Amino acid sequence: MYTTLPSLLSRVRDLEDHAAWHEFDQRYRELILRFCRRRGLQASDAEDVRQIVMLSLAKHLRGFSYQPSKGRFRAYLGRTVQNAISRYFRRPNHEIHGLNLDEKAAAAAPGIQERDSWEESSWEKVWETEWMAHHYRMAMHQLRKSVQPRSLEVFEHLLAGENVAQVAARFQISQEAVHKSKQRMRDRLKVLIARQILEEDGLDGNQSRGS
Amino acid sequence: METNRGVPKTDAGGSPRLTSPTNLEALGFGFEDESWLAALREAETPLPLGSIGPYELLGEISRGGQGVVFQARQPGTRRKIALKRPLAGALSSAGARLRFEQEIEAAAALNHPNIVTVYGMEIVDGSPVYAMEWVEGRPITAWANPSSAAGTEPAVEELHRDPREKLEVFLRVCDAIQHAHARGVLHRDLKPSNILVDASGQPHVLDFGLAKRTEPAERTEFYGLTTASGFLGTPAYASPEQLAGGAVLDARTDVYSLGVLLYELLAGRHPFCEKKGVAAFMRAVETETPVRPSTFDLRLDREVDTIAGKAMAKDRDRRYSTVEALARDLRSYLAGEPIEALPPSSWYLLRKLIQRNRLASVLLALIFLITMSSAIWSTIQSKRLKSALAEAEFRNSLYEKMKGWSPDSILKRADINPYDPRRRQEPPRNPPTPEIVD
Numbered sequence: 040m041y042t043t044l045p046s047l048l049s050r051v052r053d054l055e056d057h058a059a060w061h062e063f064d065q066r067y068r069e070l071i072l073r074f075c076r077r078r079g080l081q082a083s084d085a086e087d088v089r090q091i092v093m094l095s096l097a098k099h100l101r102g103f104s105y106q107p108s109k110g111r112f113r114a115y116l117g118r119t120v121q122n123a124i125s126r127y128f129r130r131p132n133h134e135i136h137g138l139n140l141d142e143k144a145a146a147a148a149p150g151i152q153e154r155d156s157w158e159e160s161s162w163e164k165v166w167e168t169e170w171m172a173h174h175y176r177m178a179m180h181q182l183r184k185s186v187q188p189r190s191l192e193v194f195e196h197l198l199a200g201e202n203v204a205q206v207a208a209r210f211q212i213s214q215e216a217v218h219k220s221k222q223r224m225r226d227r228l229k230v231l232i233a234r235q236i237l238e239e240d241g242l243d244g245n246q247s248r249g250s
Numbered sequence: 251m252e253t254n255r256g257v258p259k260t261d262a263g264g265s266p267r268l269t270s271p272t273n274l275e276a277l278g279f280g281f282e283d284e285s286w287l288a289a290l291r292e293a294e295t296p297l298p299l300g301s302i303g304p305y306e307l308l309g310e311i312s313r314g315g316q317g318v319v320f321q322a323r324q325p326g327t328r329r330k331i332a333l334k335r336p337l338a339g340a341l342s343s344a345g346a347r348l349r350f351e352q353e354i355e356a357a358a359a360l361n362h363p364n365i366v367t368v369y370g371m372e373i374v375d376g377s378p379v380y381a382m383e384w385v386e387g388r389p390i391t392a393w394a395n396p397s398s399a400a401g402t403e404p405a406v407e408e409l410h411r412d413p414r415e416k417l418e419v420f421l422r423v424c425d426a427i428q429h430a431h432a433r434g435v436l437h438r439d440l441k442p443s444n445i446l447v448d449a450s451g452q453p454h455v456l457d458f459g460l461a462k463r464t465e466p467a468e469r470t471e472f473y474g475l476t477t478a479s480g481f482l483g484t485p486a487y488a489s490p491e492q493l494a495g496g497a498v499l500d501a502r503t504d505v506y507s508l509g510v511l512l513y514e515l516l517a518g519r520h521p522f523c524e525k526k527g528v529a530a531f532m533r534a535v536e537t538e539t540p541v542r543p544s545t546f547d548l549r550l551d552r553e554v555d556t557i558a559g560k561a562m563a564k565d566r567d568r569r570y571s572t573v574e575a576l577a578r579d580l581r582s583y584l585a586g587e588p589i590e591a592l593p594p595s596s597w598y599l600l601r602k603l604i605q606r607n608r609l610a611s612v613l614l615a616l617i618f619l620i621t622m623s624s625a626i627w628s629t630i631q632s633k634r635l636k637s638a639l640a641e642a643e644f645r646n647s648l649y650e651k652m653k654g655w656s657p658d659s660i661l662k663r664a665d666i667n668p669y670d671p672r673r674r675q676e677p678p679r680n681p682p683t684p685e686i687v688d
Contacts, residue, residue: 081302083374083375083377171277176293179293179294229279
């Protein structure tokens with residue numbers, strides 16, 4: 040079951056909705072971790088930052104009402120992660136240990152004014168790149184569940200780096216058939232990504248739909 | 251308006267906004283050329299894990315409530331090790347750090363061939379990490395019942411692994427836990443993923459993540475952690491008192507977890523695997539009696555059912571009081587001796603004696619049968635002989651009396667007509683003694 044972002048954000052306001060938090064974590068875990076790693080953090084540090092981000096979100100999403108016109112979630116999340124990274128490195132270890140969870144979360148959360156101002160800087164470019172990669176992954180995840188196994192197999196070989204001629208020879212089909220299959224996958228991926236982004240921006244309903 | 255379709259607008263922050271699915275390129279997605287495939291490939295390529303301090307990370311193995319375990323390579327020796335780090339690393343709470351340090355302390359104090367070796371602990375980037383022996387193995391339940399393990403292709407001989415083989419491996423686990431208990435360390439989180447069986451069939455107990463020292467002395471806060479911090483174990487293998495919380499735990503909590511493991515090894519399924527949802531599961535742990543393991547494997551019997559049942563008793567006073575007692579009963583069972591878990595009735599003790607001495611019992615039974623048969627045969631023969639002798643004596647006396655008689659007088663005295671067809675009939679067995687007339 041795929042849940043749209045506005046619906047998921049509405050559910051995670053309830054801290055007791057473990058299923059929603061699990062889904063939220065599953066959806067954004069890799070985005071956050073990869074962004075941290077691209078910003079130069081080690082795997083273990085990236086995990087720490089992810090923990091802080093989740094704590095911060097748990098604290099701040101309780102009273103959160105998602106209004107994309109005032110600022111989009113991707114910007115809010117990016118800022119939260121970036122703040123968490125900054126605070127993580129700024130504080131000496133002994134200070135971090137001295138903070139309680141609320142203080143750590145407060146340290147990571149952006150203020151309202153910060154959330155609305157999406158200033159261009161190097162980290163934002165990294166975030167945009169990772170955000171796109173996040174949408175590619177989500178769409179590909181959906182695609183893998185919905186296309187015919189044979190078409191998927193052909194595409195997986197293209198994705199692994201084989202060229203059209205090699206894939207055609209492997210499956211004993213014409214190169215034109217491989218091209219067509221690739222084009223179909225591209226079109227489906229495009230539609231899925233567009234839908235994800237429209238939903239994320241609150242432009243395409245807020246209901247859950249089956250995958 | 252058709253002319254505006256797909257044209258990204260910008261929001262208050264100046265970032266492009268998609269208003270239609272037709273123009274993703276404006277957001278940076280390159281669907282117009284081949285770059286989308288490269289972008290997708292890049293998005294799906296996992297980033298190298300990097301390192302923790304000097305340790306090169308090779309993979310993430312597990313992530314639990316207590317910490318993350320990585321497979322790593324030790325600098326210098328280049329050997330593979332398992333590296334454990336608290337979940338929140340440098341940001342761990344004081345409680346989490348304390349528990350983590352307890353684990354290191356507890357595990358480092360143990361030296362047993364079936365307990366994973368701890369190499370040492372160090373602080374890396376403000377977080378404690380500890381290095382331990384890398385065990386190449388599979389969880390004990392997957393080893394015992396490979397057909398139930400997902401993604402594995404079991405060998406034919408593994409499909410029906412002998413229950414005795416399972417019990418022998420399980421006994422080694424008991425010995426390891428007893429070793430820890432004898433040193434005042436409870437495990438408190440015994441579960442299949444914490445007991446790996448290597449290719450040679452040796453079990454290795456790992457992750458004393460919830461371990462706690464049992465002696466009071468200077469670390470009284472350990473008791474605080476046990477009773478006040480709520481439930482920390484894995485529900486599927488946790489004892490009822492662990493699930494309920496509040497009780498000071500002792501060796502019997504590990505006995506319970508071992509009982510569940512024993513059940514699963516033998517039956518090939520968890521005792522409460524049919525329960526859906528945490529509430530139903532917890533209710534079952536507190537109130538329901540699981541189906542006997544022998545129901546699922548006909549090679550098992552009532553005794554091993556009883557041992558598993560006693561280890562899993564809901565009231566801890568009815569369980570084996572120590573892991574050693576559990577192991578002793580299992581050893582008795584394997585040796586064919588009476589087990590403590592069953593009442594020592596005369597018939598049960600005799601049956602066990604016979605089971606234990608099968609050859610002697612068979613020989614004794616044969617001797618008994620031969621003796622009895624001989625006695626019966628002799629009695630019958632003796633009776634026959636007696637009756638034959640009596641008859642012979644009678645005939646003899648008759649003969650003596652009839653010596654001087656003529657045939658006619660004999661027939662006459664016997665009132666026998668020689669032409670009567672009844673003459674051919676057998677004479678009465680005890681004919682009346684003819685009167686002798688001189």
